[in-house]
Amino acid sequence: MRTENLVATARIEADLDPMLYLDHAATTPMRPEVGEAMAPYLDGRFGNPSGIHATARRAKNSIEEARERIATTIGATNPLEIVFTGGGTEADNLAVIGAAIGTGGGAVTTAVEHPAVLESARFLSRIGSDVSIVPVDGEGRVAPDAVANTVDRGTAVVSVMTANNETGVIQPVAEVARLVRSANDRALVHTDAVQAFGSLAVSADPDGPDLISVSAHKIGGPQGVGFLFVRDGAKLEPVIHGGGQELGRRSGTHNVAAIVGLAVAVESAVAGRSVYREQVGAARDRFELDLRSGVNVEVTADAADRLVSHAHLRFPGIPAETLLVRLDFAGVAAAAGAACHSGAIQESHVLAAMGVGSTEASESIRFSFGRDDDAATGAEAARIVSGVVEDLS
Amino acid sequence: MRALVAMSGGVDSSVAAALMIEAGYDVVGVTLKQWVGAGGEMPTAGCCTVSDAEDARRVAAQLDIPYYVLDYVDEFTAAVVEPFGAAYLAGRTPNPCIECNRKVRFSALLERTAELDADVLVTGHHARISYDDAGWHLLRAVDGTKDQSYVLHMLGQEELSRIRLPVGEMTKVEVRERAAAMGLRTASKPDSQDICFVASGDYRDFLAQQLPETALPGPVVDTGGTILGEHDGITGFTIGQRRGLGIAVGEARYVVDVQPDERRVVVGTYDEMLAHGCVVSGLSFVSGTPPDDPNVSVKVRYRTSAIAASLHPVGERWTVRFGERQPAPAPGQAAVFYDGDRVLGGGTIEEVIRE
Numbered sequence A: 001m002r003t004e005n006l007v008a009t010a011r012i013e014a015d016l017d018p019m020l021y022l023d024h025a026a027t028t029p030m031r032p033e034v035g036e037a038m039a040p041y042l043d044g045r046f047g048n049p050s051g052i053h054a055t056a057r058r059a060k061n062s063i064e065e066a067r068e069r070i071a072t073t074i075g076a077t078n079p080l081e082i083v084f085t086g087g088g089t090e091a092d093n094l095a096v097i098g099a100a101i102g103t104g105g106g107a108v109t110t111a112v113e114h115p116a117v118l119e120s121a122r123f124l125s126r127i128g129s130d131v132s133i134v135p136v137d138g139e140g141r142v143a144p145d146a147v148a149n150t151v152d153r154g155t156a157v158v159s160v161m162t163a164n165n166e167t168g169v170i171q172p173v174a175e176v177a178r179l180v181r182s183a184n185d186r187a188l189v190h191t192d193a194v195q196a197f198g199s200l201a202v203s204a205d206p207d208g209p210d211l212i213s214v215s216a217h218k219i220g221g222p223q224g225v226g227f228l229f230v231r232d233g234a235k236l237e238p239v240i241h242g243g244g245q246e247l248g249r250r251s252g253t254h255n256v257a258a259i260v261g262l263a264v265a266v267e268s269a270v271a272g273r274s275v276y277r278e279q280v281g282a283a284r285d286r287f288e289l290d291l292r293s294g295v296n297v298e299v300t301a302d303a304a305d306r307l308v309s310h311a312h313l314r315f316p317g318i319p320a321e322t323l324l325v326r327l328d329f330a331g332v333a334a335a336a337g338a339a340c341h342s343g344a345i346q347e348s349h350v351l352a353a354m355g356v357g358s359t360e361a362s363e364s365i366r367f368s369f370g371r372d373d374d375a376a377t378g379a380e381a382a383r384i385v386s387g388v389v390e391d392l393s
Numbered sequence B: 001m002r003a004l005v006a007m008s009g010g011v012d013s014s015v016a017a018a019l020m021i022e023a024g025y026d027v028v029g030v031t032l033k034q035w036v037g038a039g040g041e042m043p044t045a046g047c048c049t050v051s052d053a054e055d056a057r058r059v060a061a062q063l064d065i066p067y068y069v070l071d072y073v074d075e076f077t078a079a080v081v082e083p084f085g086a087a088y089l090a091g092r093t094p095n096p097c098i099e100c101n102r103k104v105r106f107s108a109l110l111e112r113t114a115e116l117d118a119d120v121l122v123t124g125h126h127a128r129i130s131y132d133d134a135g136w137h138l139l140r141a142v143d144g145t146k147d148q149s150y151v152l153h154m155l156g157q158e159e160l161s162r163i164r165l166p167v168g169e170m171t172k173v174e175v176r177e178r179a180a181a182m183g184l185r186t187a188s189k190p191d192s193q194d195i196c197f198v199a200s201g202d203y204r205d206f207l208a209q210q211l212p213e214t215a216l217p218g219p220v221v222d223t224g225g226t227i228l229g230e231h232d233g234i235t236g237f238t239i240g241q242r243r244g245l246g247i248a249v250g251e252a253r254y255v256v257d258v259q260p261d262e263r264r265v266v267v268g269t270y271d272e273m274l275a276h277g278c279v280v281s282g283l284s285f286v287s288g289t290p291p292d293d294p295n296v297s298v299k300v301r302y303r304t305s306a307i308a309a310s311l312h313p314v315g316e317r318w319t320v321r322f323g324e325r326q327p328a329p330a331p332g333q334a335a336v337f338y339d340g341d342r343v344l345g346g347g348t349i350e351e352v353i354r355e
Helices: A006-015 A032-042 A054-074 A088-103 A115-126 A144-150 A173-183 A256-271 A273-294 A320-329 A349-353 A375-392 B011-022 B050-063 B073-089 B096-115 B172-181 B203-210
Strands: A082-085 A106-110 A131-134 A155-159 A188-192 A211-215 A226-230 A310-314 A364-368 B002-006 B026-033 B067-071 B120-122 B127-132 B135-140 B218-222 B227-231 B254-259 B264-268 B275-285 B295-299 B307-314 B317-326 B334-339 B342-353
Touching: A032 A256, A054 A082, A054 A256, A082 A088, A088 A106, A088 A115, A088 A155, A088 A188, A088 A211, A088 A226, A106 A115, A106 A144, A115 A131, A115 A188, A131 A144, A144 A173, A173 A188, A256 A273, A273 A310, A273 A375, A320 A364, A320 A375, A320 B067, A320 B096, B002 B011, B002 B096, B011 B026, B011 B050, B011 B120, B011 B172, B026 B050, B026 B096, B050 B067, B073 B096, B073 B203, B096 B120, B317 B342
Parallel strands: A106 A131, A106 A155, A155 A188, A188 A211, B002 B026, B002 B120, B026 B067, B218 B264
Antiparallel strands: A082 A226, A211 A226, A310 A364, B127 B135, B135 B342, B218 B227, B254 B264, B275 B317, B275 B342, B295 B307, B295 B334, B307 B317, B334 B342
């Protein structure tokens, strides 16, 4: 009988890591250099950056250095355009809610956004703002002119994600930004780049979005930290009120260790992007190729540009719930739809927006590869997944 | 051998999982998500709540077994919740636990058990399963006060061969002692009494919300048709009920009949309420065939003792004749037949026989 205490249980769980982790879109392991950079701050080097004494100054210096490094890495002209947040969701809330309330206007977004954006838009709608949700095509792509046509003089913010977290489908964000500006040059353009940052060029280009959300833990940083790029001059009402940190845009004592880790993760991710695209793309392509030659499988949004990390697949006739449990037994970690608080699978609003029927949606699974994977990982994954799928067919 | 354990977050299924590990099985814990609130989340009050699932998850972590929440909301709604409302509208008194066992736990989940490559499905029910030359048997629990064999009467040979009920061999006190000895967080968690999808604890509130027509008033009449008063919805009345009739007459009165078409509740004396037997539909027998001896004992509600009765097949429906007159059973409840501790089978009560 195993009835060890919690510490012992946690140790056992650490030993039981899945043989094949294919859920990097949910979260990916921290890079070793990130942990090394954070370690001193978790062990002795403390300090609240908001104080006036030497200890506080040391902490303040660390977060400002992190801010500068991130700004340089993404091509921001002013380090103060980087606002540290408690993660991607908080960055999305600050962008969408903050921009709409800050200028007293409405919001335009798409039907396939992450809940952090969609629920923020619904909140705006509940408090009386105009909110428009632009539909997508069967491949999950939004048409830039459809977005621009929805924008009017009262639009404060337009939010279109860089790439979708479930399907990996890439949106034409640069084109959206261009057309939105010609429709209303005062509207702020936001993009949730949380899922895309590790593989796509995301920069503070003057022609690109005014607001960009990034999360650390999707790119090898720690959980619970992220940033919002806020172009100089963009007026945001804070969503977290308090002591006025981050120029009043995000109150709360800084998580110094996490911010230091975030900066290292951003630098490493950007430096490693081209290798990532090649290597992870090879893993994903081999995985899909081998599966298609062995079992009955459909690739979601096959005709669209997708992130190289994502393989969103449907195995006709096999419920995702059953397949995920059987894959877990086989040591393969994958995901379906969105997990709710209880852990049950919820229907995907992304697939619904693409016109996928509820039966088809309930047979869909996301596999997502990480920076250490390559073609051999893809082949091994296809071999195990094919075996389980055949057993269930 | 792999065992799938349905974990509700209570002490019985927690111990059931631990006992299966001891028995050498690869144990997998699952919680069924059966019912959601308007926001699509699991309920926060009643039983089978988010916090119950959290207890199950924590126990599974403590036992170091995989754990999953499986979505049975559509199946549960169609098989249990919708018929629950429909039965009350028809003046009946449904037993949702029986319908859940019949159509969700021991059918849909049992099918899933095989798909998940598990050999047996395990629950924390208090009842026993045994096997001998005659086949599989379903028996009352060791702890008579906790016996749940009544709500499992629909199980047949095929189901029983793939189900294990390890805590049925223990008293509730022993179950709690085992849980405490193993340090399981659910050791002293109170038993749940409520209908799992009724968060408020009062099924009439639930019905009034889901089916407003169940809360329409109607007359309370005596067996001669004289109006004695008014009620605020037939769903508050079950045949045999004495309390809460809302009428003031000298002698004690009991519900004799509920007539949904006229929304009429008929009350009468104790003698008028008594029944000679009942008509039962949808019969099933544990062995697969009816007993040779028509003389059995029968339980017509969960919380009563079994009484002597005889069974008479009349086509699809069977007649159950009580040895002596009994407080009338409520249509919609189950009549479950026993031979001593052994469950023979059962069915749904359709009508009361008074002559």
